[in-house]
Amino acid sequence: MKKHIEIIEPDNFEPENHFYPKALNSQLHSMISHFFNLGQERIIERYSHLNPQVDKDVLKLVLNYQCKHFHWGGSDLFYVTTEKGNRKMVILETNSCPSGQKSMPPRSDSDEYRGYKFLIENSFLPALKRRRLPKGALAVIYDKNYLETSGYAATIADLTGEKVYLIPHFNEEERHTTFENGVMTIELTDKTKVPIRAAFRYVTQKPWNRIPPTSKTFIYNSTLVCLAGGRNKLLANKAYELYNSELAESGLKINVPETIKDVNKNEIPLWIKKFGGKAVIKNPYSNAGQGVFTITTEKELDAFMAGSYDYDQFIVQSLIGHYNWSSMSEHGKFFHIGTVPNRKGNIFIADLRVMVYSSPKGFSPCAIYARRARKPLETETPEDSWTVLGTNLSIKTAENQWDSDTSRLMLMDRKDFNMLGLGLDDLIEAYIQTILTIVAIDKMAQNLMNQKGQFRMKLFESLDNDKALLNEIMK
Numbered sequence: 001m002k003k004h005i006e007i008i009e010p011d012n013f014e015p016e017n018h019f020y021p022k023a024l025n026s027q028l029h030s031m032i033s034h035f036f037n038l039g040q041e042r043i044i045e046r047y048s049h050l051n052p053q054v055d056k057d058v059l060k061l062v063l064n065y066q067c068k069h070f071h072w073g074g075s076d077l078f079y080v081t082t083e084k085g086n087r088k089m090v091i092l093e094t095n096s097c098p099s100g101q102k103s104m105p106p107r108s109d110s111d112e113y114r115g116y117k118f119l120i121e122n123s124f125l126p127a128l129k130r131r132r133l134p135k136g137a138l139a140v141i142y143d144k145n146y147l148e149t150s151g152y153a154a155t156i157a158d159l160t161g162e163k164v165y166l167i168p169h170f171n172e173e174e175r176h177t178t179f180e181n182g183v184m185t186i187e188l189t190d191k192t193k194v195p196i197r198a199a200f201r202y203v204t205q206k207p208w209n210r211i212p213p214t215s216k217t218f219i220y221n222s223t224l225v226c227l228a229g230g231r232n233k234l235l236a237n238k239a240y241e242l243y244n245s246e247l248a249e250s251g252l253k254i255n256v257p258e259t260i261k262d263v264n265k266n267e268i269p270l271w272i273k274k275f276g277g278k279a280v281i282k283n284p285y286s287n288a289g290q291g292v293f294t295i296t297t298e299k300e301l302d303a304f305m306a307g308s309y310d311y312d313q314f315i316v317q318s319l320i321g322h323y324n325w326s327s328m329s330e331h332g333k334f335f336h337i338g339t340v341p342n343r344k345g346n347i348f349i350a351d352l353r354v355m356v357y358s359s360p361k362g363f364s365p366c367a368i369y370a371r372r373a374r375k376p377l378e379t380e381t382p383e384d385s386w387t388v389l390g391t392n393l394s395i396k397t398a399e400n401q402w403d404s405d406t407s408r409l410m411l412m413d414r415k416d417f418n419m420l421g422l423g424l425d426d427l428i429e430a431y432i433q434t435i436l437t438i439v440a441i442d443k444m445a446q447n448l449m450n451q452k453g454q455f456r457m458k459l460f461e462s463l464d465n466d467k468a469l470l471n472e473i474m475k
Contacts, residue, residue: 004189005176005189007163008140008153008154008163008165009163010158010160010163012158013112013154013158015112017154018147018150018154019102020409022406022409023411026106027414028105028412029105031424032427036365043432047428055249055250062436063363064362064363065435065439065442069221069224070096070225070438070442071124071358072097072119072356072357073096073230073355074094074095074353074367074434075095078320079426081337083333088429089255089426090255091254092351093233094236094438096226097202099148100353100366100367101114101116101148101366102151103369104412105413113158116152116155117159118357119152119357120200122361124156127218128198131218133198133216136183136195136197137164137194137196138156138162139165139198140153140164140165140166142167144204144205153165156200171205183195184215184219195217197218201219206472208223209472209473211223213227214455223474224449227448228441231285234284234464234466235284239444240440243443257317257318257320258275258327258329259317260316268281268304269301272295276328277296278295278296280292280294280295281293281304284311284314284315294385294390296381297381297385311469319389320335322377339372339419346376347376348372348377349372349377350371350410350420351371353370356434356435368412372410373391374390393406393408457470
């Protein structure tokens, strides 16, 4: 059934409506609090002290970079090591419009809005002031995660004193929006048409098929960001490579698993063999744990090859698991550090989500949480590797319908954080890695725009020649 547009009036933010019950009364771990209060200068000093090969001036420029397109994002990272104890934070992927606010403990007792207010007040609203916008209202558009999207709408309403339109915008459903001369316009139930001057976007499933890459309405973040890498793992990897080349002499680098790009389905067994029979196959344009296939056995590879998929191109990455069954890559063999053993002696793989935003004062952290896998790490190669390796909490129950396995959610509170075994320097490393990926994708997005502010489709096609994807992009 088609969901209706909601009108969110000011003074309607209620915390219980926008946070997981588990997070509602949680208390922030002291180390996370300390990290959030460090500030750029102390982070730069600490990181450059521990990494003397890093050019401090370049690091300062990176942390104070102001994004033109990629205003907020979140990276998923694995905490890994080698047999020689070389520990790293490795980027799995970076998402435009990521989740995270509903899982974040408050920074203080009076911190009612938590990360919602920090992001809207310090990033979204300043971005509006720097632009010439058409006349119109404010909106939040979404296709999942109502808990958070309604929180953003209520926060925007409270901070601006304006009503905000909360607009469902699902894939393959009747739409409330049109773009008229580049301006997003909505039609209400009484047939009134309302132009939108700016929209906060949480549209995650093929957003480019119903929102054009560029528009006169300011969209935070635009689908240009998704195509440039925020929801396109193929272009993200190319953006990382380009930015790593730019950073080569600075000592900074985005850490990613070894990645083979532009892979046709028929080629995949060859690349799996190259990684010793263990690898990760990704549909480059999916998210929320969809379209990711961990391969540790011939049976899992055969099951993948027997499937049919929406797109023509895949990426294949080295697999990080237990030391006994991780891929051997050009960087050596990395394996998961995992959680601190529980009372049964079980160690679980966990990832870390770090959400940041860009502001006139540079980058700031906004929210952090972690997720653990369903089953503990094993010394023997698992038969069902996803239950041991997969950490995503989203469960797709039907088209445009989602649930979440919050039993595996790990908060940054006094209880859960200790189980991750992370220290302050690990948090700083994850934060810097996240920022590097967002800068890389923002630079790619700039390259995909011409001087007239139009999307460079021919350049994009040369970088990502997937016909199925190209046919989806809204003109």
